[in-house]
Amino acid sequence: METGILLESGTNELEILEFKVGSNYYGINVAKIKEILSYQEPTPIPNAHPCVEGIFMPREEIISIIDLAKNLNLAPSVDKSKDMYIVTNFNKLNIAFHVHGVVGIHRVSWADIIKPDDTVNSAGSGVATGIIKIDKRLIVILDFEKIVSDINPETGxxxxxxxxxxxxxxxxxxxxxxxxxxxxxxxxxxxxxxxxxxxxxxxxxxxxxxxxxxxxxxxxxxxxxxxxxxxxxxxxxxxxxxxxxxxxxxxxxxxxxxxxxxxxxxxxxxxxxxxxxxxxxxxxxxxxxxxxxxxxxxx
Known part of the structure; x- marks a missing residue:
């Protein structure tokens, strides 16, 4: 599944990809996504950060994989047949995030995204940048830059x-x-x-x-x-x-x-x-x- 969604500039809208980790729903700005691929067994890297699951090479480029379940302190996937890799590009980095399923894409306004208060993002330690309600589900938009920079501060x-x-x-x-x-x-x-x-x-x-x-x-x-x-x-x-x-x-x-x-x-x-x-x-x-x-x- 490749993304190719273009939005008119300056409309204050964005496309959110909704995905699951465990029983929870999360979101990522489509502008960060290069492509979405089916799960394949990664190649582990010795002495890597605990949240780095390994690497894979979908084409001619080696891409690191971050296990979002481990990063968010959630249970690992029981059945990997529905698992996906969300391959992203931001801060000039290509990184894949291992998730437990993709739900769909929603076009939303930034005005409808609620900024989490300090009880959620205490002292800047949280990884939620926004929350939006869609079809009675609360979708937490994650701060992927912070997730990556916490693993490797040199990317910040x-x-x-x-x-x-x-x-x-x-x-x-x-x-x-x-x-x-x-x-x-x-x-x-x-x-x-x-x-x-x-x-x-x-x-x-x-x-x-x-x-x-x-x-x-x-x-x-x-x-x-x-x-x-x-x-x-x-x-x-x-x-x-x-x-x-x-x-x-x-x-x-x-x-x-x-x-x-x-x-x-x-x-x-x-x-x-x-x-x-x-x-x-x-x-x-x-x-x-x-x-x-x-x-x-x-x-």
């Missing part, structure tokens, strides 16, 4: 890239950042601060950032309060593509540079961002390149 933000930028002059240019992950938001904020940007305002999703931009527009204070917008793509309430579209379609705001900083940047998503008018698009591990982009677009 390369904050070490900022070390060489710490002695730069301070810059008070106002930057708006929309990022729903509290942990990643803090890492990006801290990295920008270390690189000299001391006036960064953080917002939990695109809608909160857009509401603030509208307030600046209403007060006639855009130039004083925003010199650049940095946005993730995947966010509840309003995604980064919708936020970019709203900014670039607005006569008063369209001059504000927009940087899309997301794990989802691939050829297809890059084309969508270009169509919407994004000034720069970068994949999330490249925090050093993000600072370079801010430097170019603000000056």
């Amino acid at each position: 933000l390369r904050v070490s890239d900022i070390k060489q930028l710490e002695d730069r002059e301070r810059n008070n240019s106002p930057i708006i950042m929309a990022e729903d992950s509290a942990l990643l938001g803090k890492l990006i904020y801290d990295s920008l601060t270390k690189a000299g940007y001391t006036n960064v305002k953080r917002f939990k999703d695109g809608k909160a950032a857009w509401d603030q931009l509208c307030e600046y527009k209403k007060n006639g204070t855009i130039d004083e309060n925003v010199h650049c917008v940095i946005t993730d793509i995947e966010m509840p309430q309003m995604d980064g593509h919708r936020l970019t579209k709203l900014i670039k379609d607005d006569d008063d705001l369209k001059r504000v540079p927009v940087i899309i900083f997301s794990s989802l940047i691939n050829d297809e998503m890059r084309r969508k961002g270009q169509m919407l008018g994004a000034d720069e698009q970068l994949t999330k591990p490249e925090i050093g390149k993000l600072v370079g982009a801010v430097d170019r677009l603000i000056y």
